[in-house]
Structure formats: structure tokens, C-alpha cells
Amino acid sequence: MGMAFLLLITEEQDNFMKDNPLVLITNDDGISAPGILSLVEVVKEITNNVVVVAPDKPQSGMGHAITMNATLRLNKRDISGVEAYSCSGTPVDCVKIATSKVLKSKPDLILSGVNHGSNSSINVIYSGTMSAAVEGAIEGIPSIGFSLANHSIEANFNPIKAYLKQIIEFALSHKMKMYDCWNVNFPAVEKELINGIKVCRQADACWEEEFEERFDPAGNPYYWLTGRFVNREKDKMDTDEWALSNNFISLVPVKFDVTDHQAIEGLKMIENG
Amino acid sequence: MGMAFLLLITEEQDNFMKDNPLVLITNDDGISAPGILSLVEVVKEITNNVVVVAPDKPQSGMGHAITMNATLRLNKRDISGVEAYSCSGTPVDCVKIATSKVLKSKPDLILSGVNHGSNSSINVIYSGTMSAAVEGAIEGIPSIGFSLANHSIEANFNPIKAYLKQIIEFALSHKMKMYDCWNVNFPAVEKELINGIKVCRQADACWEEEFEERFDPAGNPYYWLTGRFVNREKDKMDTDEWALSNNFISLVPVKFDVTDHQAIEGLKMIENG
Numbered sequence: 001m002g003m004a005f006l007l008l009i010t011e012e013q014d015n016f017m018k019d020n021p022l023v024l025i026t027n028d029d030g031i032s033a034p035g036i037l038s039l040v041e042v043v044k045e046i047t048n049n050v051v052v053v054a055p056d057k058p059q060s061g062m063g064h065a066i067t068m069n070a071t072l073r074l075n076k077r078d079i080s081g082v083e084a085y086s087c088s089g090t091p092v093d094c095v096k097i098a099t100s101k102v103l104k105s106k107p108d109l110i111l112s113g114v115n116h117g118s119n120s121s122i123n124v125i126y127s128g129t130m131s132a133a134v135e136g137a138i139e140g141i142p143s144i145g146f147s148l149a150n151h152s153i154e155a156n157f158n159p160i161k162a163y164l165k166q167i168i169e170f171a172l173s174h175k176m177k178m179y180d181c182w183n184v185n186f187p188a189v190e191k192e193l194i195n196g197i198k199v200c201r202q203a204d205a206c207w208e209e210e211f212e213e214r215f216d217p218a219g220n221p222y223y224w225l226t227g228r229f230v231n232r233e234k235d236k237m238d239t240d241e242w243a244l245s246n247n248f249i250s251l252v253p254v255k256f257d258v259t260d261h262q263a264i265e266g267l268k269m270i271e272n273g
Numbered sequence: 274m275g276m277a278f279l280l281l282i283t284e285e286q287d288n289f290m291k292d293n294p295l296v297l298i299t300n301d302d303g304i305s306a307p308g309i310l311s312l313v314e315v316v317k318e319i320t321n322n323v324v325v326v327a328p329d330k331p332q333s334g335m336g337h338a339i340t341m342n343a344t345l346r347l348n349k350r351d352i353s354g355v356e357a358y359s360c361s362g363t364p365v366d367c368v369k370i371a372t373s374k375v376l377k378s379k380p381d382l383i384l385s386g387v388n389h390g391s392n393s394s395i396n397v398i399y400s401g402t403m404s405a406a407v408e409g410a411i412e413g414i415p416s417i418g419f420s421l422a423n424h425s426i427e428a429n430f431n432p433i434k435a436y437l438k439q440i441i442e443f444a445l446s447h448k449m450k451m452y453d454c455w456n457v458n459f460p461a462v463e464k465e466l467i468n469g470i471k472v473c474r475q476a477d478a479c480w481e482e483e484f485e486e487r488f489d490p491a492g493n494p495y496y497w498l499t500g501r502f503v504n505r506e507k508d509k510m511d512t513d514e515w516a517l518s519n520n521f522i523s524l525v526p527v528k529f530d531v532t533d534h535q536a537i538e539g540l541k542m543i544e545n546g
Binding site: 058060061062063064065066067068069071072073074090092093096097099100101122124125126131134138139140167170175180181196197198199200201202204206209210211213214220221222223224225251252253254255256257258259260261263264267268269270271 | 331333334335336337338339340341342344345346347363365366369370372373374395397398399404407411412413440443448453454469470471472473474475477479482483484486487493494495496497498524525526527528529530531532533534536537540541542543544
């Protein structure tokens, strides 16, 4: 009896979600982007304890940039009745100032997005959305970045709302630990075409740059960054790129230790000159 | 006899450095920083084939930011007689525009730095200097970021020049492969106090933010980001932080696959809802 009771408790703890967990929401498309509004709407169904701190302007491609040589401003906003602040800094600044200045206690979860455009494979490194999530994890707060594979400002977030809710509830039910970070990307298709969630790894991919040269009215050149996405392992079924092209939602666990541990032994010879 | 000859060839290939390898140099402190000049001076002793493309202003803390919504400018400069360009973008922009527009062929090595201030442990993620090196590796070019643990503009780079040369020559002698990236940090001490090079891993550390609130003349608040560095594993002798505090040069091999591979199996349960 005692044993059975104990087992019951353990199982319950495993699926336990505390009442009204504190969730911080940010993004990199800016506080006015439709993607963050969709995320707020979903989180409001789960908890009454939501705070938004997001950039006051688009911050795509900001990576893990922080504001070191300038000051930051915070302005009170309202998103769908939720306490919200716009911040003049980067997505990582938003997480830092939220946990340090805005929130009264440590959040149970940080959510970033929903990003307009995929952050799969190597984009995890360039993305302000994912860097905000990584920053949360560095600070010991479970964090998830969400992205929809559609760059349009008019992208339709309705097909993914049920999945968003499922993943957030799973994360809050003690399945996510304090330094955990997930990179979740949704295919931009109708709900009935989504094949489910696939836990996978970051595909080896890169951008091949092509800078477009133009000339200003004075005849001096300037450049626009453009590029072509190159997936270096197209047929690998365990990658996020494969999952997305096959209408799965990709979930990649992400870590902030970037050491190439396997390379350490082979390099030891440099220690001897 | 034949066998001995073969062994000799193998050994020679192992330490082979091609004549005048093409080396690209960048940084995040900006093209006028003393640190990049020191690096150029060392590389000039190794090859005649050096090109500098570096930010036109300080870009510390820019992480892996890229310029997506604005244009870039390049301006011809000269550093110690070497072909050089200042770029209006981030350190990662510098690498992208250098490999795509400036250089006539793929460089043999990309060097970033020498940074004024350490980029050990978690700083690898915030650092523009290291992000430039990581960008090189993503593009398949061996890359090294160098940093000196002294933020001062008047930091003395002379004590590290012999070591810089040793590491660069080691890298060019076919010890570094195409996607390899190293994060090298020097202690800010006199040469005779340096205990040598230590190949190690990124220490688990973070910044505890403290935003300083001030008020503008109109009485509105603004914030300065300040922080306290917290090493979460002080006694671990295999970390870069330990190496630096014990006057070793730390060398951490870095990779751009940030997947937490060990976490994948345990998360598979989410695939079943």
C-alpha cells in the first residue's frame, strides 16, 4: 500500500503543472508582430501569469547581440490584456532586463516567437528569437523558441495553435529542466497536413552569400546581403530540415556549451609546442 | 629504404605549410583597435597574403548578428601596409562580405581579434570576435578567435606575440580542418609568467545582470546593462576559466552544431502527444 501510494505520487509529480506558472514571452520580430500575439493568446489559455517584454522594432538576425555601449528604454504596452513592455534593445536584452528588472520572481518558462520564418538548422545561430531562448536557458530558466516557416507578416498562425498549447503544457509539466532549451519549427501548412512532432537534430546547413552591389546617387557602392540556403545533408531523416520538408513539427534540444568535446584529445599535441 | 622514405613524406605532409597562405583578419573592436594591428604584424611574419576586413566602429557584444534590413559599405584602408577594408556592418557581416566580395579566392585561415578582453566560457556566445570565427567555420574555412584578458585600449599585446605565431603556424600546418574553429584566450600577464597552452572545454558560467536605472533630464528612466560574471564550476581543471586563472593560454575547439544530442532520446515521448 505504502509503495503503491509512493508510485502514484511519483507519477503525478511527473505530469504535474503548477497553478498559474509565470511565463515570460519575447520575440525578435518586435512587439507588434502577429506571431507574438498568437503566442500570447495560446499562453493565456494555460496561465493567468504572463508578461511580455519584446523589442520595440524588428530585430531579426540579431543573434546573441547585447547592448553594451548604449542605454535601454522600457515602455508599458498592452497585448490582448496582458502586461507588456517594449524594449529598445535586442531580444537577448529583453530577456536580461525582464528577469532582472521587470519580473517579480524567476519565470517558470520563457517563450520566444512565434517567429515569422523558420529558424531550423544553422539559423538557430543567427536568430534573435532563438538567442532569446538560449539566454533564458543560460540563466537557468527552461526556454523554447517557436518559429513558423513563413516569413510573411500575414502568415496564418491558427493551424499551429493546438500544437503550441500541447508543447507548452508538456514543457510546464516538469518535462523541461532548468538549463533546457528547445528550438521548435512549424511547417507552414494547414493543420490536417501536419504529421506531428519530431524530436531531431540541427541539420548541417549554411547560407551561401551573394551581396548585391548597388550605387548611391553619388556613385558610391553599397551592398545588400542576400543568400541561398544550402542543406549539406538533404537525405538525413534525423534532421530538422527533413522533418519540416515532410510536414513534421521539428523540436531540437539546444545547448549553450559549444565546445567540440570530441576534438579536445586530438589537439593536445599543441600543448607541447 | 622505401618504407623509411614513405614515413618521411608522411611526416613532412603533417607539418606542411603552403607558401603564402591567404589569411583573412577581422575583429569586433573595430579596424582601429590596437589588438587587430598586433595580429596583422604577427601574420605578416608568416605570409605576404593578408587581407583585413573589419568593422568601422566597435562591435563588441554583437554575437552572431547580421545586417538584414540595412545596407553595408566598404571603405579601403591600410593597416601596416596590408590591404584592408572597413565595413559598416557586424563582425559576421565582415566575414560574409570578405569571402563573397573582397577576396579573390577562399582563404586558408580566418583570424579574428586580438580582442581587448577575454572571450572565455559563455562569452563565446556574446562575442562578435568569436562569432566572426564561427561564421568562417560554418563556411568551411578554418578559423580562430584570439582574445587577451585585458579590456583596456592600452593593453600590452607584446607578451603574446610569440604564442600567436606558434598557434597560427600550427593551424596552417594542416592541423586544422575545414569546419574547425578555436577560441583562444590569453592571460594578461608578462610573457615569462605564461605557463603554456592548454586545450580545454568551455566553463559553465553566466553573467548575473544588474541593470543600473538612471533618469533623463525629462525624468524618464533608462537603463545601463552591467553584470557580474559567475563561474559555475570554479575548481574544474579542464575548463578555460581554470586555465586562464592559472596563467595558461586556453584553446577551446568550438562547433556550430548546438544540438543537445544526449537529450534527444529522452524527449521522444512528446512525439506521441
